Amino acid sequence: MQELLSISSFIILYGVSYGVVLFTISIGLVVMMGLMRVINLAHGAFAALGGYVAASLMNQLSIPFFIAVPLAVVGVALFSVIVERLFYVHLYTATDLDQVLLTVGLAFVAVAGLNFIFGPNVFPARLPEILTFNINFGIRQFQAYRLFLIVDGAVLFVILWYVFDRTGFGARLRAAVDNRTMAQAIGINVPKLFSIVFALGSGLAALGGAIGFAILPLEPLYPFKYLVIVLIVVSLSGFGSIKSAAAVAIFIGVVDTGCRYLFPGIGAFIIYAILISLIIHKHTGIVVRRRA
Amino acid sequence: MKFQSELLERHRFRPIEAVYWVLLVMAVFVFSDYLAIAATVVIMCLFALSLDLVLGFAGIVTLGHAAYFGVGAYTASLLALGGLHEAITGATLAGLTAAAVALVLGPFVLLLDGLPLIMVTMAIGAIFYEAANKASWLTGGDDGLRGFDFAPLLGIFQWSIYGYTAYLYSLSWLFVLFLLTRRVVGSPFGVALQGIRENRARMRLIGAPVVGHLVRAYVLSAFIAGIAGAIYAQINQFVSLEVLSIDTSVDVVVMLVLGGIGQLYGGLIGAPVYVLVKHFAAQWNPYNWMFIIGALLIVAVRFGRGGLLGFLSTATEWLLRHWRKPTGGAP
Numbered sequence: 001m002q003e004l005l006s007i008s009s010f011i012i013l014y015g016v017s018y019g020v021v022l023f024t025i026s027i028g029l030v031v032m033m034g035l036m037r038v039i040n041l042a043h044g045a046f047a048a049l050g051g052y053v054a055a056s057l058m059n060q061l062s063i064p065f066f067i068a069v070p071l072a073v074v075g076v077a078l079f080s081v082i083v084e085r086l087f088y089v090h091l092y093t094a095t096d097l098d099q100v101l102l103t104v105g106l107a108f109v110a111v112a113g114l115n116f117i118f119g120p121n122v123f124p125a126r127l128p129e130i131l132t133f134n135i136n137f138g139i140r141q142f143q144a145y146r147l148f149l150i151v152d153g154a155v156l157f158v159i160l161w162y163v164f165d166r167t168g169f170g171a172r173l174r175a176a177v178d179n180r181t182m183a184q185a186i187g188i189n190v191p192k193l194f195s196i197v198f199a200l201g202s203g204l205a206a207l208g209g210a211i212g213f214a215i216l217p218l219e220p221l222y223p224f225k226y227l228v229i230v231l232i233v234v235s236l237s238g239f240g241s242i243k244s245a246a247a248v249a250i251f252i253g254v255v256d257t258g259c260r261y262l263f264p265g266i267g268a269f270i271i272y273a274i275l276i277s278l279i280i281h282k283h284t285g286i287v288v289r290r291r292a
Numbered sequence: 293m294k295f296q297s298e299l300l301e302r303h304r305f306r307p308i309e310a311v312y313w314v315l316l317v318m319a320v321f322v323f324s325d326y327l328a329i330a331a332t333v334v335i336m337c338l339f340a341l342s343l344d345l346v347l348g349f350a351g352i353v354t355l356g357h358a359a360y361f362g363v364g365a366y367t368a369s370l371l372a373l374g375g376l377h378e379a380i381t382g383a384t385l386a387g388l389t390a391a392a393v394a395l396v397l398g399p400f401v402l403l404l405d406g407l408p409l410i411m412v413t414m415a416i417g418a419i420f421y422e423a424a425n426k427a428s429w430l431t432g433g434d435d436g437l438r439g440f441d442f443a444p445l446l447g448i449f450q451w452s453i454y455g456y457t458a459y460l461y462s463l464s465w466l467f468v469l470f471l472l473t474r475r476v477v478g479s480p481f482g483v484a485l486q487g488i489r490e491n492r493a494r495m496r497l498i499g500a501p502v503v504g505h506l507v508r509a510y511v512l513s514a515f516i517a518g519i520a521g522a523i524y525a526q527i528n529q530f531v532s533l534e535v536l537s538i539d540t541s542v543d544v545v546v547m548l549v550l551g552g553i554g555q556l557y558g559g560l561i562g563a564p565v566y567v568l569v570k571h572f573a574a575q576w577n578p579y580n581w582m583f584i585i586g587a588l589l590i591v592a593v594r595f596g597r598g599g600l601l602g603f604l605s606t607a608t609e610w611l612l613r614h615w616r617k618p619t620g621g622a623p
Contacts, residue, residue, distance in 0.1 A: 039407050090594065096406055097353050101549055102593040104542060108586025115579035220579060224538065228414050235411045269426075272419050279408050279415075280400050 011258045017146040019253025020153030021215050023246050025208030025226070026233040027160065028201025030245045033234060034177045035197050038091050041103040043205055044230060045110035048222035050076045050206020051213045052118055055125035065128040069210045077203030084198040092194070107223045115220040123218040145214060152211060153246075160242050173197065229256075232275045236282065305474075312560065316463055320456060327455035333567045334462040335524050340547045340559025341466075341473055342516035347545070348554030349477050350509045351489030352402065353410050355541050356417030357517055360390040362424065362536035364518030365525040366431055372440035372526070379442045379461065383522040390518025391511045398507040405492065414538065421536040436532030437525075458527040465523055466560075469516050474556060476512065485509050489554075546585055549592050552599030561600050 029043045054072035057063045063071070087106060091099050131145040164170035176183040176190050184190045209216070216226055233252060237245035252271065259270040319330050339361055346352040367386035376382050401412055424431045431437065444450050449457045476482050484505050487495045496502050525531040534540065543566070544559075551562025573581050592599060598606075 033407070039410065087590070087594075094593075096410070097347070097553075098593050100353060100355070100410060101545070101589050104545075105586040105589030105593065108582045108589065110586075112579045112583030112586065116583075120579065228411075228418055231407070231411045232415065235408045269419055269422055272415050272422070276412055276415050276419075279412055280403065282408075 007261070011261055012254060013142055013146050013150075015254030015257035016250055017149040017153075017253070018215055018257055019250035020149045020156075021208055021212035022229065022233055022253055023153060023208075023249035024156060024211065025205050026230050026237070026249055027242065027245050028204035029230065029234050030237055030241070031173075031197055032201040034241075035173065036088075036092055036194055038088060039096060039099045039103065040088075041100060041227060041231075042106040042110060042223065043103075043201075044223035044225075044227045045107050046076055046080060046202040046205040047209035047212075047226070047230075048110070048114060048218065049079070049209070050203075051125070051209035051216075051218045051222070052114060052123060053206070054210035055123055055213060055218060056118070058125065065131070069207065072210045073203045073206045076206035077199040080202030081195055081199050083202075084195055088198065089191075089194075107227075110223050111220050114222070118218075118220070120220060125213045125218060127214055149211060149215075156207075157242070157246055164242060169196075232279070235279055236275070309557075312557070313467065316466075320459060324454070324456075327459045329567070329571055331455060331459045331462045331527055332524075333564045334459065334466050335520050335527075336544070336547060336563035336567050337560045338462070338466045338469060338523070339517055339520040339544050340551070340563045341470060341556075342513045342520060343544050343548050344553060344556065344559045345473055345476070345513040345516070346510055347548060348558060349482060349489065350485040350506055351492075352506060352510065353406075354413040355410055355538070355545065356413035356415075356420075357513075357544055358536050358538070358540035359417050359420040360394060360514040360517035361521035361524070361540060361544075362420060363390045363393055364521030365531045365535045366424065366437070366521075367518070368522035369437040369440060369525045369531045370430070372442065373437065377441065377443040379445060379526050382442075383465065383519050383526065386522035387515045387519035390521070391515035394511045394514030395507070398510040399503065402503055402506040402510060414541075417536070417538055417541050421533065421538070424533055424536050431533075434533065436530060438530045440529060442526060455527075462523050462527065465519060469519065470556075470560070473516070476509075477556065481505065481508070486554075546589060548599075550588060550599050552601030555598070555601050558599055558601055565600065 025044070025047045028046075029040060032038060032040060032043075050072045053075055054065075054068045057068035057071060058065060083106070087102060091102060094102075127145055131143070131148050133144055134141040135144055135147065164173065172183070172188050172193060175186075176188055176193055180190060209218075209222075216222070219225070229252065233245065233249050236252075237248040252275070255274065256271045263270065316334070320327070323330055339357075342360075343354075343357050346354060346357075364383075364386040367389040368382045371382045371385060376385075397416065401409065401416070404412055425433060428434075442451060445457055445461055449460075451457050477485070484495070484500055487500065488502055488505060492502060521535060524535065547562040547566040548559045549562065550566055551558035551560065569584070570581060573584065
């Protein structure tokens with residue numbers, strides 16, 4: 001009994017904190033896909049960039065973690081606006097294939113760039129001491145970092161929910177997601193909204209990369225390595241819904257952690273198999289309903 | 293009727309195509325020192341051709357086509373290790389195995405479209421890679437499979453270290469399967485596929501069995517990809533996990549896009565360019581090579597509609613227009 005409790009608390013705590021990182025990285029893409037209908041396969045590159053920038057601010061300039069992370073987020077968000085103006089503006093009306101190709105191209109360039117600047121190995125980054133000590137829960141010990149992630153995820157969720165559901169910006173955003181043409185007709189500046197959302201989405205990805213570097217290690221291939229799992233969160237959570245994105249990310253985090261822990265040999269498949277069936281069920285389900 | 297026959301004959305034979313095939317045969321004499329890389333080029337042409345059938349003609353955006361290439365490669369190696377030393381039968385069986393896998397997955401996967409489709413094909417690719425990695429009793433895991441060989445082709449042609457047999461064997465497969473693909477895309481079925489690519493909903497409304505057509509195209513494409521994988525394993529006498537990796541899936545998409553999608557010769561032009569540039573850039577850091585691919589993709593999407601073939605035809609039209617102007621006068 002004691003052991004069962006210990007294992008399940010481990011799976012839940014580690015799974016949820018992993019889910020929070022996934023949520024933070026994916027939510028930007030969820031909103032961007034909902035609003036702009038762009039399949040952005042380079043999203044992981046912004047997360048990687050956030051992690052790298054935060055880590056090098058800490059390593060090189062010895063800026064503390066809690067200042068380096070916001071700086072990285074703001075930096076990446078500003079940088080992303082340039083990328084959006086240069087490349088993504090042309091994609092808003094392009095075909096699926098063009099979107100895939102151009103964003104994969106950007107991801108490739110990002111991988112090469114990360115390797116060029118930061119080297120081919122896993123980038124050394126250490127958490128501050130305040131996050132590495134262990135907390136005793138009676139059942140077993142946990143690193144404070146995991147709790148920090150969970151609290152962070154909860155705060156982020158509330159902020160995002162407030163922004164999207166309770167502010168004028170959120171209302172305009174939801175209007176544009178639902179019906180872009182109509183939103184434009186009533187005077188919402190949709191292109192400007194696109195830029196803001198793109199910066200916001202990339203900034204959130206950077207936040208995910210920066211707070212999650214102890215779970216998803218920083219390496220040049222980062223943009224591709226975690227792409228599949230992030231895209232799965234996006235395609236399961238539907239367009240522009242924060243609540244379902246959070247639920248899906250946490251679900252995936254817990255199931256993935258649990259499967260890897262309980263069935264180490266085949267754990268990675270179980271999650272893929274479950275997700276493929278869920279995606280097929282969900283999307284073909286939608287088609288059937290619409291057809292009826 | 294004129295319109296219909298135009299659609300059906302869009303991919304009929306044109307004399308200029310002979311040049312391409314003559315060049316490939318000539319390569320035996322001209323590049324006799326580089327036949328190993330030439331054979332890889334031909335195999336990648338075949339793989340890109342298989343992708344063109346689904347991506348170019350049927351509009352199925354897939355990032356997991358390496359699964360079929362890999363299934364073909366592993367099947368051919370396992371058959372050879374099991375005692376089947378006849379290469380042509382081995383490749384055919386490998387193609388059929390890949391086709392069988394596609395027949396099982398296709399009816400589910402092809403219900404999707406857009407992002408979910410891309411996702412699921414990527415995830416399926418990842419599953420195949422993981423499966424081959426874990427099932428090391430069957431696939432050799434990280435070490436791959438080696439130590440198999442083949443009887444002389446048709447009982448006559450020895451497999452030599454110079455690679456003449458290997459090259460001509462690959463080229464024959466490419467030619468035969470190219471003729472098959474040309475026949476398919478020029479048939480009413482091929483026209484229906486292009487209809488689905490252009491407008492799925494409308495094809496459904498006129499009563500076309502959309503998913504059925506897509507599954508048939510997908511299975512045929514998997515068959516060709518499986519054979520490409522099989523030849524790859526056979527002539528290298530080695531297969532490793534690399535054939536199943538996402539890189540392989542992305543590579544083949546890039547080749548096709550560089551050449552020009554939906555044009556039969558797109559992959560056949562894009563693959564040589566891609567493989568050769570990659571080969572000669574191999575001394576470099578692989579990451580620099582990724583930069584080149586990325587930049588090429590961005591340029592291809594932003595400026596080069598229709599890939600190299602599109603560029604060539606635009607350039608030819610432009611030249612012809614300017615050539616004729618002085619004699620014909622401006623309209």
